[in-house]
Amino acid sequence: MKFLRQSLPSIIVIAVVVALWWVTVVVTESVIFPTPGQVVSGTLELARDGTLWEHIGASLFRVGAGFGLAVLFAIPLGLWMGWVHGAFVTLNPLFQILRPISPIAWIPIAILWFGVGDASPIYLIFIASVFPMIVQTTVGVHTIEKRYLRAAENFGVPRGKLFRKVVFPATLPQIIVGMRIGLGVAWLVVVAAEMIALRSGLGYMIIDSRNAGNRYDLVIAGMIIIGLIGLALDGIMRLLENMKSVRWRYVH
Amino acid sequence: MFINTKIQVQNIRKGFPSDDGRLDVIDDLDFTVGDAEFVAIVGPSGCGKTTLMNIMAGFLAPDSGGVHVDGVLRNGADRKGIMITQQGSVFPWLTVRQNLLFGLPDDMPEREQRAREYAELVGLKGFENNYPHELSGGMLKRAEIARALVVKPEILYMDEPFSALDALMSLRMQNELLRILAKERHTVMLITHDVEEAIHLADRILVLSPRPARIQATFHVPFPHPRRVSRPECQELRVAILKELGVTEPV
Numbered sequence: 102m103k104f105l106r107q108s109l110p111s112i113i114v115i116a117v118v119v120a121l122w123w124v125t126v127v128v129t130e131s132v133i134f135p136t137p138g139q140v141v142s143g144t145l146e147l148a149r150d151g152t153l154w155e156h157i158g159a160s161l162f163r164v165g166a167g168f169g170l171a172v173l174f175a176i177p178l179g180l181w182m183g184w185v186h187g188a189f190v191t192l193n194p195l196f197q198i199l200r201p202i203s204p205i206a207w208i209p210i211a212i213l214w215f216g217v218g219d220a221s222p223i224y225l226i227f228i229a230s231v232f233p234m235i236v237q238t239t240v241g242v243h244t245i246e247k248r249y250l251r252a253a254e255n256f257g258v259p260r261g262k263l264f265r266k267v268v269f270p271a272t273l274p275q276i277i278v279g280m281r282i283g284l285g286v287a288w289l290v291v292v293a294a295e296m297i298a299l300r301s302g303l304g305y306m307i308i309d310s311r312n313a314g315n316r317y318d319l320v321i322a323g324m325i326i327i328g329l330i331g332l333a334l335d336g337i338m339r340l341l342e343n344m345k346s347v348r349w350r351y352v353h
Numbered sequence: 354m355f356i357n358t359k360i361q362v363q364n365i366r367k368g369f370p371s372d373d374g375r376l377d378v379i380d381d382l383d384f385t386v387g388d389a390e391f392v393a394i395v396g397p398s399g400c401g402k403t404t405l406m407n408i409m410a411g412f413l414a415p416d417s418g419g420v421h422v423d424g425v426l427r428n429g430a431d432r433k434g435i436m437i438t439q440q441g442s443v444f445p446w447l448t449v450r451q452n453l454l455f456g457l458p459d460d461m462p463e464r465e466q467r468a469r470e471y472a473e474l475v476g477l478k479g480f481e482n483n484y485p486h487e488l489s490g491g492m493l494k495r496a497e498i499a500r501a502l503v504v505k506p507e508i509l510y511m512d513e514p515f516s517a518l519d520a521l522m523s524l525r526m527q528n529e530l531l532r533i534l535a536k537e538r539h540t541v542m543l544i545t546h547d548v549e550e551a552i553h554l555a556d557r558i559l560v561l562s563p564r565p566a567r568i569q570a571t572f573h574v575p576f577p578h579p580r581r582v583s584r585p586e587c588q589e590l591r592v593a594i595l596k597e598l599g600v601t602e603p604v
Contacts, residue, residue: 251412252442256456256504257432266455270446349445349486 135318140325143318152306157326159301160291163219164334167226168287174227175234175283176276182235183242184268193239196232204229204290208297222294222302229290230283237282241275242268274342274350281338288331303327357388358424359508359540360409365418367404368565378404379415380565386540393543393551396561396569397598402544403512405566409542410436410510422508432456434508435501439516443485443496450481452496456504471503474533491522495529502533508540515550527553531578548594549582560597570597 119137126136135143147153182189204225211221245268253267295304303323310319342351367379378401386392396402407413409420411430420427422434430436435456443452453468461467472481475495485493494515501509515523527550534541545551551558555574562569572594574580580587595601 248438248440248442249444251430251436252444253455254412255410255430255432255436257430258455262459266447266451267444270444273446345484346446349484 133315133317135321139318140321143316144322144326147306147319147322153326156301156303156306156323157330159305160295160303161330163222163294163302164226164284164287164291166219167223167291168230168284170223171227171231171234171283171287172280175231175279176238179235179238179276179279180242180264180268180272183239183272189239196235200232200236204286205293208294211294212297217299222291222299225290225294226287230287233282233286234276234279237275237279238272241272241279244275245271270346274347277338277341277347280341281335284334284338285331288327288334292327303330358385359388359390359422360386360542361421361424362386362409363418363421365405365408365415365420367401367408367413367415377565379408380567381418382566382568383418384559384568386542389538389540391534391541391543391554391556393545393555393558394561395545395548395551395558395594395598396566397563398546400561400564401566402561405561406436406510406512406542406544410434412436432504433506434510435504435506436510436512437497437501437514439513441493441497441517443493443500445485448482448484449477449488449496449499452485452500453481453503456500467503471499474502474536475499475529490518491526494518494526498530498533502537502539505537506539508542511541511543513544513546516546523547523550528579530554535578548591548598551594552587552590553580553582558594560594570594 123137126134144153178192182192207225207228208221211224215221215224249267249271253263258266291302292304292307295302296308299305303326307320307323310316310323341347362382362384365379365382366377368375368377370376382405394402394405404413408415409427411420411427411434443449444455447455449472450468453471454464457464457467469478469481472478475498477492477495477499480488480492485496488496498514515526518526531554541554543551543554552574558572558574559568560570560572561567572590574590576584576586582588582591
């Protein structure tokens with residue numbers, strides 16, 4: 102009930118936007134631009150013949166693989182750079198130069214190196230999501246409060262335990278922030294990557310719908326599905342923030 | 354009364370670089386603390402009390418002089434003496450139980466049992482699986498004390514441990530501390546700006562001078578526990594200490 106009352110205004114805004122869209126299309130008698138009704142029936146059509154699920158599955162697989170590899174690479178590296186000052190001063194400048202390069206700019210090189218299969222978009226997603234996660238993890242280690250490190254030093258625990266019980270859990274909230282950012286850009290990038298030279302995925306679906314007979318109902322269907330899945334992915338990352346062992350960072 | 358010397362602070366000096374050259378914080382401090390003695394240090398704010406405590410606990414090295422514990426020159430912090438500070442340092446990402454287990458070796462067979470015992474000792478039974486952010490300020494302080502005591506340290510270094518608590522809770526925690534110390538032998542160093550707290554708890558009170566810190570006066574507190582700080586002798590002592598600190602009260 103409370104949820105309903107809270108989300109009611111946003112539901113109304115969305116409904117108004119959809120209604121305006123619908124009225125505009127009808128009033129201007131547009132031939133190409135679809136009404137919301139046409140978008141829904143187009144979506145149902147794709148869902149029935151199964152291609153929609155294939156595209157969604159292909160996009161999610163690429164994001165899962167690229168993002169997963171980035172997590173496995175970025176978190177240990179970020180922890181190391183955060184803990185060992187020499188590693189930070191050596192590697193940080195390189196990452197600061199690579200970080201602002203849009204993943205889209207990597208597309209030609211990705212195709213050159215990995216061809217036009219799944220490896221290219223996976224690589225692009227990796228490149229897009231790895232830097233924010235390295236940076237956040239490093240910042241997380243750097244901002245561990247001194248009083249906690251001092252307490253750990255006081256109890257004289259072995260190095261492995263220090264990492265397991267202090268450094269990693271103290272950094273975890275920042276790691277999760279990095280993962281949220283990383284997954285967000287990963288999802289942005291997969292769509293862009295699939296618009297080029299691929300035969301599956303939501304990005305491909307959008308481009309293909311336009312090229313094969315101006316099916317703008319499917320273009321918009323693809324866009325809305327991308328938005329909804331992006332929202333769902335972010336929702337999953339937000340669930341991580343609710344774990345009790347990281348809540349301390351957010352409650353004050 | 355305290356036959357064996359536990360801690361010997363020998364001619365320590367400490368300064369820090371500052372904008373205009375050098376800031377001397379501690380100037381030739383020299384004193385001893387007996388085994389199982391409770392020594393309180395009071396002094397004006399900014400006089401270097403915390404620096405002194407950090408040197409004694411081994412977190413800071415003095416510029417010259419040294420601290421000997423059981424006759425051995427201190428070189429870095431260790432679990433023989435555990436520090437408790439005003440801010441506290443209970444790990445917020447671990448539950449109370451996990452915090453208590455932190456300092457105990459993983460292969461210690463009775464560690465769970467020991468953690469339970471100390472949670473109970475400080476009155477946190479039933480809260481072992483709570484996270485620190487679910488506890489009140491007083492309970493958090495109890496958790497910190499339990500985490501220190503569970504490793505059976507010989508020395509407790511307490512730097513304004515109860516200052517962040519309200520007056521009532523601070524008094525309650527002082528009584529709790531006395532109750533625990535009556536059960537377990539510990540040497541305690543306490544830094545406080547609260548003269549009554551020092552009289553309530555300590556066997557001996559050192560008054561430090563303004564920076565650079567020197568020992569300006571030493572007071573013995575010979576009264577048996579439990580002490581009532583409102584007793585005339587305690588009040589006389591309080592007036593004398595405050596006078597050393599440059600505060601005179603209208604009579």
